Amino acid sequence: MFSVIDGSRVIALKLSSKYNNEAMNELFDNSLNHLRFLTLDAVDVLTIDSIIRRDDIFNHLESLFIWFDRDQYRDKVGATSAWIFKTCSLHLKSLKYLSIGQHKDENKRHQTSLSPSLSDSMSGNLSWQHLYLTTVGTNQLGILLSRLPKLQTLTSVVQLNSSTFVCPIMLYLNRCTLQLIRSTFESIVDFLTVCPSLRQLSLRMISPHIDALDDQQWQNVIERYLPQLKQFKLDMRADSLALNVAERLCTTSFRNNSFWQERKTCATVVRKPSSTTELVLVHIIIQFNVVIK
Numbered sequence: 320m321f322s323v324i325d326g327s328r329v330i331a332l333k334l335s336s337k338y339n340n341e342a343m344n345e346l347f348d349n350s351l352n353h354l355r356f357l358t359l360d361a362v363d364v365l366t367i368d369s370i371i372r373r374d375d376i377f378n379h380l381e382s383l384f385i386w387f388d389r390d391q392y393r394d395k396v397g398a399t400s401a402w403i404f405k406t407c408s409l410h411l412k413s414l415k416y417l418s419i420g421q422h423k424d425e426n427k428r429h430q431t432s433l434s435p436s437l438s439d440s441m442s443g444n445l446s447w448q449h450l451y452l453t454t455v456g457t458n459q460l461g462i463l464l465s466r467l468p469k470l471q472t473l474t475s476v477v478q479l480n481s482s483t484f485v486c487p488i489m490l491y492l493n494r495c496t497l498q499l500i501r502s503t504f505e506s507i508v509d510f511l512t513v514c515p516s517l518r519q520l521s522l523r524m525i526s527p528h529i530d531a532l533d534d535q536q537w538q539n540v541i542e543r544y545l546p547q548l549k550q551f552k553l554d555m556r557a558d559s560l561a562l563n564v565a566e567r568l569c570t571t572s573f574r575n576n577s578f579w580q581e582r583k584t585c586a587t588v589v590r591k592p593s594s595t596t597e598l599v600l601v602h603i604i605i606q607f608n609v610v611i612k
Contacts, residue, residue, distance in 0.1 A: 331356040334560035347373055350569040358384040364399050367414055371406050383407070408445055408466070418451035448491075451475065459534040461486040464513070473497075479506035486513045493547075496521040512544050520545065523554040531555060532564065532603075534572040534579065542578075551582075573605050582607035 329351050335606060347370060359367055367385060385403065400419050406466055449472040450463070460477055464470065464486045472494045479502035492514050498521060500505065507522070512551040530536055532555070541548055573579050573586040584607040 326350040326499075327353055329354055333358040333360060334362060335360040338360045353379055353566070355379050356382040358386075360384075360386045362387075367399060367403075371403055377411050379413055380411055381413055382536070383411070383414060384418040385415075386420060412446070414445075416449040417447055420451065420453040448472065460484075460510070463493075464489055468588075473565055476500065478502060479510060484509040486510075489514050490516055492516055494519040497521045498525075504528045508540055508544075511540060515544060515610065516547055517545050518547050520548060521550075521551040521552040521554070523556075525556050526558055527555045529564075532572070534576055537605075538576065549609045550607070555601075555603040555605075557601045557603070579607070582609055 324346075330353055332346075332351070332354060334346075359370065362370075362385075364387065367387075371444075387399075405418060407417060444466055446469050447467050449470055450467065451474040452463075452472060453476050460475070460479070461484055464473075468487070468489075469491050470489060471491050473492060474496040477500045478500045484506060493516050495514060495517055502524070504527075511520075513516070513524055524531055531553075537553070565573070573584055579586075584605060587604045589602040591602075
């Protein structure tokens with residue numbers, strides 16, 4: 320099959336772990352010099368490394384999706400991720416969409432973390448418009464965004480703990496989806512202050528700080544820093560929460576305030592019994608979707 324393929328006519332290619340490495344290498348021996356979309360799904364690190372090193376296929380590449388094999392060691396995946404960033408920043412000038420992460424079936428406890436030397440892995444400002452990543456830290460996120468001034472969409476699992484988040488204003492970032500791990504409310508606000516053009520924002524928080532449960536706090540953030548926000552979803556999961564706080568969220572916060580009423584905000588609180596009578600497991604979803612005229 321490979322011998323009769325005209326590689327110059329291939330514009331999209333998806334490879335997964337069901338193909339052996341020898342077959343992949345044979346495929347890439349064809350002249351894939353017009354390849355625009357490449358997906359590597361659950362492919363092992365060594366194969367990814369051999370493919371990424373082939374400069375001849377990257378002249379026109381616009382989209383690169385990489386899902387690491389779930390069986391790969393976390394440190395190897397992290398090192399390879401950082402190396403991919405360096406390679407992409409140096410050679411993939413036409414790239415617009417980059418997605419790097421563990422295989423979608425991988426347990427969340429084993430999500431990849433980029434190398435701490437990320438600042439040394441990127442070269443100059445890049446024209447990338449869309450970015451998906453697994454776990455990154457506060458300082459790494461600032462470094463990433465500072466090199467991507469034209470970024471429009473960001474999806475990431477991120478840890479925001481520091482109040483020293485430094486990043487230039489992201490004028491083109493209009494859509495953002497974050498899963499926040501052990502992140503303080505203050506650090507979340509610091510991040511949102513550099514995203515004044517956001518029109519769609521989705522935040523998922525595990526064991527949120529008490530400030531994140533305050534409707535007035537979120538109202539202040541949206542009014543001060545997110546003037547163009549039209550779609551908002553706040554998904555919070557608390558392992559334990561005082562019953563009176565949960566009741567307030569159900570009956571008062573995010574419902575009776577005129578700011579949220581005007582946006583037809585939907586507030587959903589699901590309570591699950593716990594081993595004690597005073598604490599409950601709570602899943603809170605706050606969202607609105609303003610019709611764009």
